[in-house]
Amino acid sequence: MILALESSCDETAVAAFDPRHGVAGEWIHSQMALHERHGGVVPDLATREHLRHFGPLIERARTEVEFGLVAEVAVTHGPGLAACLAIGVAAGKSLGLALHVPVTGVNHLRAHAWSPFIGVHAEAPGQFEGRLDTLLPHLGLIVSGGNTLLFILDAGRRITTLAGTRDDAAGEALDKGAKLLGLGYPGGPLIEQLALNGRADAFDFPRGIGRRDELDFSFSGLKTSLRYLLEKMPMEQIQARLADLCASYQQAVVDALARKAGLALERGEGGFRSLGLSGGVANNRVLRMSLDRLAREQGVAFLPAAPRHTGDNAGMIAFSAWADRDNPAKEQGMGLRINPGLTLA
Amino acid sequence: MSILEQLRAGVITTSAEAMQALAVELALVLPDDTTLALHGDLGVGKTTFVQGLARGLGITEPVTSPTFTLYTLHRGPRHLLAHLDAYRLTDAAQLDALMLDDFLISPYCLAIEWPENIAARLPSNALHLDLGITADGRHPIRLR
Numbered sequence: 007m008i009l010a011l012e013s014s015c016d017e018t019a020v021a022a023f024d025p026r027h028g029v030a031g032e033w034i035h036s037q038m039a040l041h042e043r044h045g046g047v048v049p050d051l052a053t054r055e056h057l058r059h060f061g062p063l064i065e066r067a068r069t070e071v072e073f074g075l076v077a078e079v080a081v082t083h084g085p086g087l088a089a090c091l092a093i094g095v096a097a098g099k100s101l102g103l104a105l106h107v108p109v110t111g112v113n114h115l116r117a118h119a120w121s122p123f124i125g126v127h128a129e130a131p132g133q134f135e136g137r138l139d140t141l142l143p144h145l146g147l148i149v150s151g152g153n154t155l156l157f158i159l160d161a162g163r164r165i166t167t168l169a170g171t172r173d174d175a176a177g178e179a180l181d182k183g184a185k186l187l188g189l190g191y192p193g194g195p196l197i198e199q200l201a202l203n204g205r206a207d208a209f210d211f212p213r214g215i216g217r218r219d220e221l222d223f224s225f226s227g228l229k230t231s232l233r234y235l236l237e238k239m240p241m242e243q244i245q246a247r248l249a250d251l252c253a254s255y256q257q258a259v260v261d262a263l264a265r266k267a268g269l270a271l272e273r274g275e276g277g278f279r280s281l282g283l284s285g286g287v288a289n290n291r292v293l294r295m296s297l298d299r300l301a302r303e304q305g306v307a308f309l310p311a312a313p314r315h316t317g318d319n320a321g322m323i324a325f326s327a328w329a330d331r332d333n334p335a336k337e338q339g340m341g342l343r344i345n346p347g348l349t350l351a
Numbered sequence: 352m353s354i355l356e357q358l359r360a361g362v363i364t365t366s367a368e369a370m371q372a373l374a375v376e377l378a379l380v381l382p383d384d385t386t387l388a389l390h391g392d393l394g395v396g397k398t399t400f401v402q403g404l405a406r407g408l409g410i411t412e413p414v415t416s417p418t419f420t421l422y423t424l425h426r427g428p429r430h431l432l433a434h435l436d437a438y439r440l441t442d443a444a445q446l447d448a449l450m451l452d453d454f455l456i457s458p459y460c461l462a463i464e465w466p467e468n469i470a471a472r473l474p475s476n477a478l479h480l481d482l483g484i485t486a487d488g489r490h491p492i493r494l495r
Contacts, residue, residue, distance in 0.1 A: 015419075046439040049421065049448035085420055088450035152419025173398050174416045181418075182393060226416075230394040230484075237486075346454070347424050 007075040009067070009101065010324035011060065013094035014086025014114050016040075016047045017317065018059040022071045023324035028128045031070050032314070032321045035059040038192070045191045053089040060097045076105050080327030083111035083337065084348030085152075091344040099340055110327050111337040114318075115350040117326040118148045119157060119165055121316070122282035122309035124325045138163075141280040141307060147267050148350075149293070150285035151177035151194075154223045154263070155350055156270050159282075163332060165351045168270055169221035176259050177287045179225035183232050183255050187248065197252045198290055204253030206292075209235065211258035213265065221266055228258055256292060264296045271304045278304075284311040286318075354380055358480070358494035365489050370396050371403030373492065378407025383430075383458035386474050388466035391482035396490050397464045400482065401434050404462055408432050421449055431459040438465045443472035 007030065012019040016037040022030040037055045041047045067073075081098030084091060095111070102109035126141065127134045144159040145168075154176045156168040174182065177194055184193025189200070212227050232255055236244060244251070271278055281301045287293065294310055301308035315322050330336075335351075337343070352360070354376040364370040381387070387404070389397045398416045405414045408427040414434060417423040422435040433455055440446065446469055455461065466473055479495040 044441065048439070048441065048445060050445045053448045087420060087448065088454070089448040092450070150419075170413060171415050172413060175419065178416060178418050186393065222413075226394070226398065233394045234488075346420055346422075346450075 007071070008078045008080050008324045008327050009073070009076045009105075010080040010112070010320045010327060011094045011098050011101070012082045012114070012318055012320040012323045013056040013060070013090050013097075014082045014084070015090060015318055016052050016055075017319065018056045018063060019318065019320035019323075020060075020063045020067045021320035021324045022067060022076070023321070023328060024075070025328050026131055028131055029124065029321050029324070031067060032319065033063045033066050034319060035063060042191055047087075049087050049089065052087060053093060056090055056093040060093065064097070064101065073105060076107055078107055078327065079105065079109045080112045080323055081109065081342075082114045082117070082323055083342060084345035085114055086346060088344060088346045091346060095342055095344050099342065102340075108338060109340070109342060111342045112323045112327050113333070113335070113348050113350070114323070115148065115153065115155070115348065116165060116330050116333060117322040118150070118153075118284045118311075119146050119159065119282075119350065120326040120329050121284045121311040121322040122146070123329060124315055124321060125312050126309065127325070127329075141309070143274070143278050144280045144282055144309075145267065145270055145274065145278045145306075146282040146284065147263065147297070148285040149176045149263060149283070149287035151175060151181060151287070153285065154225075156221060156266060157350060163330075167349075167351050169223065169266065171223040171225060173224055173226035174229060176223070176225060176263060177285075179229055179259055180256065180287070182229050186229070186232055186236055187244070187251060194287060194290065197256050198292070200249050201253035201256045201292070202249075204249030204251070206253045206257035208247070208250035209254035211254055213258055213262045219269075221270055223262060223266060225259065225262070228255070228262075256290070260290070260293045260296050263293060264300055267297060268300050268304070271300070271306065278306050280307040280309050282309045282311070284316060286316055288316040289313055355494065358492065361491060361493040363489050363491045367396065367399045370399050370490055370492070371406065374400045374403025375407035378404045378460070381460055384460075386461045386463065386477040388463050388473055388477050388479045389482060390466060390479060392484075395482040395484045397482060400480075400492075401432075401462045401464075404460065405432055408460065422451060424454055429458065431456055433459055433461045434464075435461065436464045437468040440465075440468045443469040445469075446472055
């Protein structure tokens with residue numbers, strides 16, 4: 007069994023994963039309510055909260071799973087907020103020392119990359135390796151507040167980055183759009199909720215696609231165009247058309263993501279067998295539906311991460327410590343260091 | 352006129368490329384361990400400017416907005432470029448949790464977006480640039 011810790015940003019999380027059975031338990035403390043009051047994650051508060059909550063969460067885990075079965079401790083060592091990562095790595099090393107088991111550093115982004123496969127594993131743990139082979143090569147899209155990445159997980163289980171964002175991440179575009187619209191934090195879910203009552207074609211925002219034949223994303227032009235539009239609209243009009251603004255803005259983000267993912271699938275010339283969606287923004291229903299449709303059109307399996315594995319969570323850390331055990335850049339041992347700027351591959 | 356004199360007098364750029372070209376020129380004359388405070392609202396081109404700085408420092412990897420992890424580090428052939436986004440910081444003391452000092456290795460250039468949020472912790476010799484945007488989409492830039 008692998009025991010995993012995650013503390014890269016504002017969730018303190020612990021999980022246990024047994025390759026023979028699946029995720030054995032997940033314990034999480036979200037600081038969302040705390041940071042909501044501040045309009046975003048406050049790094050020093052987040053650090054103190056991790057320090058406060060890891061102990062009690064690990065104690066709870068100990069009452070629910072047999073720590074004697076733990077063969078490895080996995081901990082997120084990047085990317086993320088430096089001091090938050092440091093608390094997790096220190097806690098992970100302590101656990102490793104106490105349980106006399108090795109400690110492995112997990113790349114948070116690679117854990118997102120692997121997270122759509124947690125559900126595949128859960129369906130039939132004993133047949134996972136064979137089923138995984140039928141789903142590779144895999145095109146993955148990670149969409150979160152800090153990242154927008156298209157990557158390939160090839161038949162040899164190697165991860166290669168295909169494209170990223172040139173400026174803002176998709177989640178960031180939603181958060182900053184929400185800020186311009188005078189909404190609160192977290193902006194993405196608020197926009198999604200308001201968009202339910204709006205028309206997605208009411209306003210024509212740029213799709214941030216840059217050159218048609220390029221895979222990289224760009225969202226800063228979208229943010230700027232919303233800013234220009236709002237400057238020209240009287241306050242009453244903005245209020246009256248808030249739902250339409252949210253729906254149209256969200257659609258522009260979703261379209262940009264779906265178009266680039268579609269382009270990558272087409273370039274794969276039928277080579278891809280599955281399309282994954284993960285990261286915090288993967289919970290957005292319009293995005294899920296859009297990619298589901300795309301996958302069907304292209305004849306590939308659609309693998310969205312389960313909602314509880316989209317945001318920051320330790321389940322995906324534990325799972326990827328196992329599934330991604332051949333990561334060539336893997337770091338292990340008591341010398342494990344934090345790396346706030348770690349990249350996918 | 353040197354690039355610093357030009358910027359002190361104020362320059363108006365009309366495209367992202369022009370803004371980046373300006374940043375490239377500035378990067379070439381910056382003394383080691385300079386802190387560059389980039390003032391300006393959402394959408395004025397702060398990240399675009401930092402992309403130009405990166406190019407000037409010979410950094411080839413993409414430079415994107417660091418809003419989420421608050422800062423990113425880019426290794427150039429000689430310099431380290433640290434790109435800090437203080438948008439979410441409300442108090443200079445919050446910088447400690449970023450452990451930025453542990454990662455700033457000389458010679459470096461530290462570019463800071465939303466520097467007013469951590470004004471108390473900016474070095475006295477920091478260079479302050481004001482970036483703006485006009486109604487017709489041009490970007491004025493001026494060195495204080």
